Amino acid sequence: MGDVEGLKAQLEELKVEALTAFGHAQNVADLEDLRVNYLGKKGALTLILKGVGKLSAEDRPMIGQHVNAVKDALSDALDRVGSALSKLAQQQRIEAERIDVTMPARRRIAGVIHPVQQGLNEMTAIFAHMGFDISEGPEIEDEFHNFDALNIPESHPARAMHDTFFIDALADAPMLLRTHTSPVQIRTMKKFLESGQEPPLSVVAPGRVYRCDYDVTHSPMFHQVEVFSVDRGLSLAHLKGVLQHFLTTYFEKDLPIRLRPHYFPFTEPSAEVDIGCVFCAGQGCRICKGSGWIEVLGSGMVHPNVLKAVGIDAQAFSGFAFGLGVERLVMLKHGIPDLRLFFENDVRFLRRMGA
Ligand SMILES: [Zn+2]
Structure with missing residues (x-):
């Protein structure tokens, strides 16, 4: 029973830690790194899942549900933060490419026929x-x-x-x-x-x-x-x-x-x-x-x-x-x-x- 409670607590801690980290991501690339860290093949959530194998047969489904819930929560958060970050990046790009029509034109020197x-x-x-x-x-x-x-x-x-x-x-x-x-x-x-x-x-x-x-x-x-x-x-x-x-x-x-x-x-x-x-x-x-x-x-x-x-x-x-x-x-x-x-x-x- 202690293992079950321990895993639950670990999952909860992981969720909070991950959501906080997602919230601090500066751009889409940072966020992708975080996704790999938490949900990737060698990610933190996967490591916790390995502990599930040691549980008894009746405890597994319960913990399994819990893991899925955390996974869903993190995926949702990734989507949300991801789309907000790409919108921000687009705005920054538009801002950088803005043309100042009041600037004096660069003179173009056209050739003439001799x-x-x-x-x-x-x-x-x-x-x-x-x-x-x-x-x-x-x-x-x-x-x-x-x-x-x-x-x-x-x-x-x-x-x-x-x-x-x-x-x-x-x-x-x-x-x-x-x-x-x-x-x-x-x-x-x-x-x-x-x-x-x-x-x-x-x-x-x-x-x-x-x-x-x-x-x-x-x-x-x-x-x-x-x-x-x-x-x-x-x-x-x-x-x-x-x-x-x-x-x-x-x-x-x-x-x-x-x-x-x-x-x-x-x-x-x-x-x-x-x-x-x-x-x-x-x-x-x-x-x-x-x-x-x-x-x-x-x-x-x-x-x-x-x-x-x-x-x-x-x-x-x-x-x-x-x-x-x-x-x-x-x-x-x-x-x-x-x-x-x-x-x-x-x-x-x-x-x-x-x-
Ligand atoms: Zn004359």
Whole structure:
């Protein structure tokens, strides 16, 4: 009988001790440890159960009932405390993840398109809208495409004036960094004819070019857009019409233009193209040196020798062509004083000018 009473007392003590411990658990993990300590396979309650085996047959059921009651009480308490603790943990998590909408935002620095690339895109798009095909050529060229086929023979003074970067000047057939985008004219026309087609052919060729030159308005690497068209009966009037449309569209204003006779080896006749000064509207200012006009590009009718070099019948077909400096037009449009700003990569400048 004494054993029975002793076990009962042990069970009661255990229950109180366990419930107290559950009440002090700080979190779900603590509570799980306590569950193992009291109700686990090697837990305190299990140890007490081992004592039950020594009892007489009639005492066992009574103690068994008692053990189950304690077990139920502890299980209930574990559930209750457990759900309270997980609710608390969730609240703490929400509190920790709360966003303070009154805090100043972190600045996100978005990239911009470089102003030169932006200009190149705008210019190319204007010609593409007029129906010109976009074409590109290699930046490393041979003398034939860069000079000979463009009516600039070896002895020609213009060849020396181009300040060419040769890659291996002493080689039999030296390669060079193209000094203009005009070689794309030659390559595109040849390819076009080789595919069995006949003009009309209208092409815009944007790209990088290289000359050994560096100051406020010159950079050893700069960008050109080459534009040409070949068809039957093309004249200076077509050239002027395309120029007028392009320049007024690019500068987004009605600009007077004028063609001033000039000389280029690859066009005949040739003309420098001026626009009415965008800064003083033709009144005369420091930038246009009081003339009211600003030179923007070189143009002309494709020289018959150039047509012949690619195998086009210069009697039946004529063409016009012009090449413009992208940096120069972007500088004029946005009033940028120094070409070197484009390549110094000062992010303040690029962010202000870029798109
Ligand atoms: Zn002016």
